[in-house]
Structures are given as structure tokens and as C-alpha cells.
Amino acid sequence: MEQIENATEALKSAFRRHASGVCIITMNDPEGNPVGFTATSVTSLGSEPALVTFNVSRGASSWRALKDVKYVAISMLSQESLSLAKKMSEDHSKRFLSDDWFREERHQIPIFKNVNAILICEVKRFVEVEANAVFIVSVESGLLTEELPSLLYHQRGYVIPGERLS
Amino acid sequence: MEQIENATEALKSAFRRHASGVCIITMNDPEGNPVGFTATSVTSLGSEPALVTFNVSRGASSWRALKDVKYVAISMLSQESLSLAKKMSEDHSKRFLSDDWFREERHQIPIFKNVNAILICEVKRFVEVEANAVFIVSVESGLLTEELPSLLYHQRGYVIPGERLS
Numbered sequence: 001m002e003q004i005e006n007a008t009e010a011l012k013s014a015f016r017r018h019a020s021g022v023c024i025i026t027m028n029d030p031e032g033n034p035v036g037f038t039a040t041s042v043t044s045l046g047s048e049p050a051l052v053t054f055n056v057s058r059g060a061s062s063w064r065a066l067k068d069v070k071y072v073a074i075s076m077l078s079q080e081s082l083s084l085a086k087k088m089s090e091d092h093s094k095r096f097l098s099d100d101w102f103r104e105e106r107h108q109i110p111i112f113k114n115v116n117a118i119l120i121c122e123v124k125r126f127v128e129v130e131a132n133a134v135f136i137v138s139v140e141s142g143l144l145t146e147e148l149p150s151l152l153y154h155q156r157g158y159v160i161p162g163e164r165l166s
Numbered sequence: 167m168e169q170i171e172n173a174t175e176a177l178k179s180a181f182r183r184h185a186s187g188v189c190i191i192t193m194n195d196p197e198g199n200p201v202g203f204t205a206t207s208v209t210s211l212g213s214e215p216a217l218v219t220f221n222v223s224r225g226a227s228s229w230r231a232l233k234d235v236k237y238v239a240i241s242m243l244s245q246e247s248l249s250l251a252k253k254m255s256e257d258h259s260k261r262f263l264s265d266d267w268f269r270e271e272r273h274q275i276p277i278f279k280n281v282n283a284i285l286i287c288e289v290k291r292f293v294e295v296e297a298n299a300v301f302i303v304s305v306e307s308g309l310l311t312e313e314l315p316s317l318l319y320h321q322r323g324y325v326i327p328g329e330r331l332s
Contacts, residue, residue, distance in 0.1 A: 001284075002310040010308025011216035014283035018187040018242045019316045019327055020209065041209040043186065045221045046298040050177035053221060053300055055211045076184045082331050117180035118167075127293050129302050132212040134219055136295055142176025144168040150185045150320060154327050161185055161320050162328020165248050 019154035022081075024088045025054060026101075026110045027072045029065035034096045034110035037062045038089040040153045042074055050139035052121060057132050061092040071107040071122055072137060075115040078148035079160050084112055085151060104143075111143075116150060118143040185320035188247075190254045191220060192267075192276045193238045195231035200262045200276035203228045204255040206319045208240055216305035218287060223298050227258040237273040237288055238303060241281040244314035245326050250278055251317060270309075277309075282316060284309040 004010040026036035037060065045051035052074060056066060066072075077085055088095055101112045104120065111118055121137035149160040170176040192202035203226065211217035218240060222232060232238075243251050254261055267278045270286065277284055287303035315326040 004308040004310065007216040007305040007307065008213050010285060011210060011213055011218070011305045013310055014240075014242055014285050014308050015210050017244075017282040017310075017313055017316055018189070018208070019185070019318050021184040021186055023184070041211075041219075042184070043207040043209055043221055044177060044181050045207075045300065046223065046296055047174050047177055049296055050173040051295060051298065052177070053207075053219070055209055055219060057212065074180075076180055078183075079331060086332070116183040119176060119180050124295070127300070127302070129217060129290070130212055130215055132217065134211065134293070134300055134302065136293070136300065139173040139177045141173065142170040142180050144170065144179055144183075147183055149328075150183055151331075152185050152318070152327060154316060157330055158332045159327045159330050161318060161325045162315075164323055164325045165245060165317075166252070166324045 016155055019152045022077045022085050022151040022153050024075045024077065024084065024112065025072050027065055027069045028108065028110065030068060035062050035065040036088050036095055036110065038085050045136065052119065052137050052139060054135050055132060056135065058128065059131060069123055071109055071120065073104070073109045073111045074119045074121055075112060076117040077151040078116040079151055080148050081114050081151055082158055084114055085158065116145060116147060182321055185318045188243045188251050188317040188319050190241045190243065190250065190278065191238050193231055193235045194274065194276065196234060201228050201231040202254050202261055202276065204251050211302065218285065218303050218305060220301050221298060222301065224294065225297060235289055237275055237286065239270065239275045239277045240285045240287055241278060242283040243317040244282040245317055246314050247280050247317055248324055250280055251324065282311060282313060
């Protein structure tokens with residue numbers, strides 16, 4: 001085994017070998033403008049009650065909206081969402097220019113059409129750790145679309161699930 | 167789109183469409199006995215400093231060890247770790263019976279041989295939320311083995327990454 005003593009290098013090398021499902025997280029900023037970003041850190045925290053966590057950098061362009069937000073939508077992406085995943089991780093001023101999103105009725109959260117599933121969530125709290133934050137949100141309801149192969153991030157690129165082992 | 171009003175059903179349906187990398191987390195209990203479990207919630211929280219989070223149920227068999235533990239090893243699994251992933255999510259009394267693990271030198275944490283990468287981590291804190299906990303750990307060092315296709319959990323089974331889209 002190759003030993004890596006530098007913690008940052010160790011983390012980067014190990015996570016290059018770890019695949020993650022790709023989501024986008026969307027919300028409104030305090031002025032009501034749509035905000036969103038791509039996240040590979042979405043994970044379930046428990047099903048009863050239904051809780052989800054995700055991690056963000058407090059230096060991200062979405063932080064100003066996130067730190068005061070009450071409701072967010074978490075969308076699970078599919079192979080058809082590839083361009084959306086890329087758009088939502090690039091120039092933040094260009095993320096909502098096309099006609100590929102709408103606002104859901106209850107909280108007016110912006111959501112994109114071309115995704116596999118959407119969870120409407122209420123922010124319970126966030127925990128600041130160094131320059132980052134862990135968000136803990138509770139699920140309020142969900143939307144399912146036609147299911148397509150899930151989008152994964154792996155080895156610095158996008159892939160879909162392959163051979164089933166078990 | 168199909169609307170799901172029940173929060174637990176919404177969470178389960180959405181996460182069925184979300185793929186996750188599979189890890190095992192190992193440690194010693196207060197008596198020095200090896201403890202470990204399969205986790206699909208491991209995610210990076212930041213690279214400088216190198217931080218990782220994972221989520222657990224406080225009702226899990228490993229909770230007694232976890233709640234007081236100082237060091238854990240997080241191992242990223244590969245397609246060759248399939249039987250390990252299954253073993254570490256079944257009867258906890260049978261997880262360390264074979265000769266497929268050893269103790270690393272510095273903290274004597276039990277680690278398994280048949281994995282893709284290992285992060286040696288110090289527990290910084292955990293946050294209790296309902297019947298669950300979010301662990302925040304800092305990476306101390308890493309070990310890399312020969313790289314094999316990563317193990318994923320998706321649609322209630324194990325898969326490996328498939329077609330690269332980008």
C-alpha cells in the first residue's frame with residue numbers, strides 16, 4: 001500500500017476513487033431571485049423523520065442565499081441532466097437564463113424539469129466547520145419524473161451506473 | 167410529474183434514484199475490540215483542512231463504540247470488496263472473524279486489505295439529529311492500494327461505474 005502523509009493529498013486521492021450521485025440544490029435568495037448549484041454531497045440522514053444532509057463551502061456564490069434560506073429543492077440528476085449539472089457548477093449569473101425551470105406552487109422554489117426526482121425540503125439547521133457548512137434539512141414532499149439512469153461524478157467526470165454485481 | 171406527499175415515501179423514492187459510493191468505517195471499541203460497518207453517506211466537507219462527514223443511526227450496533235471514538239478509518243470499496251460490503255452490513259459478531267484485516271501502526275485501527283483507499287481520520291465532533299448523528303472527522307493520512315472499479319450502491323443493490331458521459 002502507498003502511504004500518503006499529507007492530509008489534503010490523501011483526501012483528494014481517496015475521493016478520486018469514490019463515486020457520488022449528482023444533485024442540484026435550488027432556492028430563492030432574500031430578494032426572490034433563483035439560486036442553485038451542483039452538489040455531490042447529498043446523503044440521507046434518516047427516513048423517519050425524513051432527513052437529508054449536504055455540505056457546502058461558505059465561500060461559494062450561493063452562500064449569501066443559503067445562510068438565511070428556509071426552503072430548498074434537492075434534485076437527483078439523470079443522464080439527461082448532464083448539461084444542467086455542468087451549467088449549475090459554472091458561471092452563477094447564467095444558471096437560470098433558459099426556459100428549463102419553473103417554480104413549484106407551495107414555496108415558489110425554482111426547480112428544473114430535466115431531473116430524476118425532486119425533494120422539497122425545509123432547512124432545520126446548519127453546522128459551520130472551518131470554511132464549510134453541513135446543512136441538515138427535513139423532507140416535506142417529493143416529485144418523481146420518468147426514471148432515467150442516474151448521473152454520477154467519478155474520477156473528475158460524469159458517468160452512469162454500469163454492471164450490477166448483486 | 168408524480169407528487170408524493172408523504173415525506174418518508176418521498177425520501178425513499180428519490181434516494182432509490184440516487185447512487186452512492188460505498189465505504190466501510192472501522193474503529194476500536196472502548197475495550198479495544200474491532201468494530202466496523204458499511205456506510206453510503208461518506209462525503210468530503212473540504213480539502214484544506216481535509217474534512218469528511220458521514221451519517222449514522224444512533225440505534226446501530228456500532229453506536230456504543232462510535233460515540234466515544236477518537237480515530238476511525240474510512241475505506242473506499244472496490245468491486246473486489248463486494249463480499250466485505252455485505253459482511254459489514256450483516257451480523258456484527260461475524261465481521262472480524264477472517265484473516266482479511268490488520269491493524270495500522272499509528273492508532274491500531276483495524277483496516278481491511280481488499281479496498282481501494284483508506285483515510286485515517288480523527289473525530290472532531292458529531293451532531294445529534296433525531297435518532298441519528300452526523301460525524302465530522304479530519305483526515306490525518308491515507309493509504310492507497312491498486313485501483314479497481316469503485317463499488318456503488320444503487321436501486322438496492324451493488325453496481326460499478328459504467329459509461330463515461332463527460
